[in-house]
Amino acid sequence: MDFSFLSPVPDSVLAYNEVLSQQTLGTNIKIHSSQNGIPDLKNVKVAILGVLENRNDYNYIGETFQLNEIRKAFYSLFPGSWNITIADLGDISRGETVNDTYFALKETIINLVKANVIPVILGGSQDLTYANYRAYDNLIPMVNIVNVDAKFNLGDSSKPIKNNSFVGKIILDKPYNLFNYSTLGYQTYFNPQEEIDLMESLYFEYYRLGEIANNITLAEPVMRDANIVTVDLNSIKSAEVSLKQKFSPNGFDGKEICAITRYAGISNKVSSFGIYEYKPSKDDEITAMLIAQMIWYFIEGVNYRVKDDDFSDESSYQKFITLTESEELVFYKSNKTGRWWIEIPFLSNVNNKLKRHTLLPCMHQDYIDACNNKVPERWYKAIQKNSL
Template sequence: MSLSDFLSPISSSSVQNDFYTSHLGAKIEMFHSDFPDLDANTFDIAIIGVQEDRNSMGNSGTALSPEYFREKFYHLNEGNYITRIVDLGNIKAGYTVSDTYIALKLVVTELIKKNILPVIIGGGQDLTYSQFMAYEELEQKVDLMVIDSHFDLDDDSEVVDGTTSQSYLNRILLHEPNYLFNFSNIGYQTYFVNQESLKVMDGLYFDIHRLGDFSNSITLAEPIIRNANMISFDIGAIRSSDARGNANATPNGFYGEEACQICRYAGMNDKLTSIGFYEFNPAYDQNGQTALLLAQMVWYFVDGFYNRKKEHPLLPKSNYITYRASLKDGSHELVFVKSKKSDRWWMQVPYPTGLSKNERHHLVPCRYEDYQLANSGEMPDLWWRTYQKLI
């Protein structure tokens, strides 16, 4: 199987060649005629457009987003590093939506195997399901994080072909065998979420965080993002004043600069192996502002990627400081680890006896405030929820 079987080259008309030498368009290898050699260890990141929007509910037109994104992205300047990025062109819509899902799944799987991080430009957010299924092929447990104002848990039982942008998460949660270890959401807005869904998330010990939780500081999102293997970003999570290019855009959401900061945190996450940006619809984009914001978000992701600290796994131990804290009732001793290089924190959560033969602890990113809480004798909620998922 060759990846070129699933990908169509970028048309020369969609990417103008009026680049300065400092522009990304002059630095990135693009699939125009000959398919790039992905086995030469020359690429770190691969951009993939997915021209599929049949199940993007109420937002038809997102299939056009990859070309509008490229127009803006390639006119941005390269950062203070050498980018090793390849643009593999587009996955065209298959005969059925399921055909598109299979193509994206196989492409993401092969890229991860080659240690190349796919950046997916969709298309509807239902493609998150296909992105997730790539990890089943890899037989790898997944920490999934979604930036979205909704939970997308609608019932899709009447959908003939595939799933929808408003129900894909339901399909991920019900998938067997279960490769989902943790789900995190940042930016949900309570009036868009029914109380039953909140109870489901709480019962599964998932990490869900309201938009208002980040109103004082977007830095609170960093440990949550650092825990993800894959990320799905719904452009609809950004307020309409900053990102009009979405038929379902709403007045509230993240600011554009907050979205860029989220993407930089994502890029810096050593665990992250794929990211998808979905639901950008050029038909609603005024003056190309959403396309430019999306381009800047991906730029910040790339900037974060090339500033990774290589702190996963946490070795060598000499680069870290271990802290211990005991609960008031003496039932547990909690162990925290702090990086000397980045000042970032992790918390050790022990595996229940006999559940893991190879590892004694599960490391979960946390904040300094979690250590302070434990040091005062209280159990951090993050520790308890993580332990429950390990049982």
């Protein structure tokens, strides 16, 4: 595998690591160092990958950044009772152009995903999600992206890509591999009405901050269907982060964002995960520690993944059929985990994109609603999207 784009973890971080307790994560993970080179990825399940690129931030004024404080915070944490191996592969430095950085990130993700390693990407600007998405062009036929964000970031796709318009590029650039795009935690006053209307017309899913904060479990079935999860740190409320990171008085609190990243980890489909829009400042410890804990909870989720979506064995699930006024809905419940799915019927008269999406993750509440003659909105959107 070619990892020539990666620069090692700085010696200052490794020196900090030397004085930590032998039980901490820093002394128990494989680290890319200038002394020892890139570690062997055999048995590695999760790899941390920094990307020092922020030039497509629409507020960019020439500043650079580093990820040392995040690494120090993460290394200082103690692992859970995990049985997975973690690596820190160091950083992709900014290329001569932003497209060079995109290429380096894309190739690195391809190599990791093919090796069954989940990259945890720590980045500057969130437009790096575009490079993450393009890495899947030849990996799987259709891609589902979940964005934890206060904004949709659809933007004007006719203009050059920025961190507030990268989703428009993902939707409109060939090859067209996007099947579903979901936003968790959007805040209406940060989004123009035409973007909200566009999300609706494309049958994409979007959940307001209040919806998710009132019932955090709504995030679980959305994450269960995701291949790529991207988190904008601006979705976290100002009180939880340091000076330069402050964006809005409203947003997820630390506990909620960690629960969401744990759901992302538990999902059997999620094969890459990114945390973006990091802006270090002198009082940076609090943001760095929060990001470290988000990574910790993601890895905790990966450790507790359960293969419960194989419905070829009838003894592993229960099947429920409900009748609403307009539809017959078929639900499946895993005997192993208690998680629920709803069947998406094939539409034989259309070019079917849903070959791998015949079962849509849902909640027990969706089944209860169907019993009360209410068709779940996720099911309706999936049907509409498949007939576009």
